Amino acid sequence: MKTLLNLAGVACISALVFTACKKNVAETVVQEEVSSAVLSKIQNLGFSTQGVHKVANGYLVEGDITLTDENLNVPSSSPNLIIASEEQYRTTNLVTRLPRTITVSVTNLPTVYSDATNNAINRYNNQHLGITFQRVSSGGNIDIIGFNQGPSGGYITLGSSGFPTASGDPYNQIQMNTNAQAYGTNPDPLYMASVIQHEMGHCIGFRHTDYMNRAYSCGGRHQNEGSAGVGAILIPGTPSKPDANSFMLACSNGTNRTFNANDLIALNYLY
Ligand SMILES: [Zn+2]
Numbered sequence: 001m002k003t004l005l006n007l008a009g010v011a012c013i014s015a016l017v018f019t020a021c022k023k024n025v026a027e028t029v030v031q032e033e034v035s036s037a038v039l040s041k042i043q044n045l046g047f048s049t050q051g052v053h054k055v056a057n058g059y060l061v062e063g064d065i066t067l068t069d070e071n072l073n074v075p076s077s078s079p080n081l082i083i084a085s086e087e088q089y090r091t092t093n094l095v096t097r098l099p100r101t102i103t104v105s106v107t108n109l110p111t112v113y114s115d116a117t118n119n120a121i122n123r124y125n126n127q128h129l130g131i132t133f134q135r136v137s138s139g140g141n142i143d144i145i146g147f148n149q150g151p152s153g154g155y156i157t158l159g160s161s162g163f164p165t166a167s168g169d170p171y172n173q174i175q176m177n178t179n180a181q182a183y184g185t186n187p188d189p190l191y192m193a194s195v196i197q198h199e200m201g202h203c204i205g206f207r208h209t210d211y212m213n214r215a216y217s218c219g220g221r222h223q224n225e226g227s228a229g230v231g232a233i234l235i236p237g238t239p240s241k242p243d244a245n246s247f248m249l250a251c252s253n254g255t256n257r258t259f260n261a262n263d264l265i266a267l268n269y270l271y
Pocket residue numbers: 007064065198202208249250
């Protein structure tokens with residue numbers, strides 16, 4: 001079984017169906033519950049208005065990113081933007097007051113989610129960055145919770161998160177799908193860890209590596225996720241060519257994808 005995730009993801013039964021799923025990327029537009037005023041704010045922030053969903057604490061955009069009311073209403077202080085090919089980008093806001101320990105808790109989720117979280121934490125901590133993640137039993141700076149949502153339009157969301165606050169704190173929540181069709185009935189903890197690793201990347205300020213054309217990893221029609229607002233700032237030293245295995249590609253290839261060489265350059269540059 002090949003799984004594509006949209007970090008919103010796509011579960012397909014075979015390579016053939018996989019191709020069919022790719023063609024559906026641009027069709028998963030659910031906008032009716034989002035007002036035109038909100039869509040206008042999202043667009044002004046530089047995000048795609050395709051497939052915007054209302055969620056409890058804001059709006060889900062570009063598959064797995066939550067824009068909160070703060071995100072929507074705080075004016076952009078984004079510096080000049082460098083728009084290039086598939087490279088490493090970050091948001092304007094980063095986690096500040098380094099070195100710093102960020103605690104992570106997992107609330108009401110099966111053991112495999114807990115194990116995957118520990119694995120994702122270790123992947124970051126093994127890089128000896130200015131931020132260190134620490135597992136706690138409850139009330140973490142980032143709390144990982146579950147939601148249960150089946151596929152829609154051929155896609156299934158695997159997880160979601162958001163961006164750092166203007167005051168320099170990480171986004172405080174990661175949501176992971178507990179639906180059996182997201183990770184299967186016997187989830188691979190390493191694959192799940194790669195999804196949590198990706199969502200943690202958003203929490204500390206990483207945008208999608210292919211934000212300018214999510215079709216690069218997701219297939220389907222060219223879709224630029226936009227650049228202003230939260231910012232899309234090129235990280236020096238990362239290549240100006242497609243980076244096929246970046247942990248921050250918008251869509252998963254269904255495998256355990258961790259930091260590649262350019263991801264590590266970006267991580268060390270920022271933290
Ligand atoms: Zn993402």
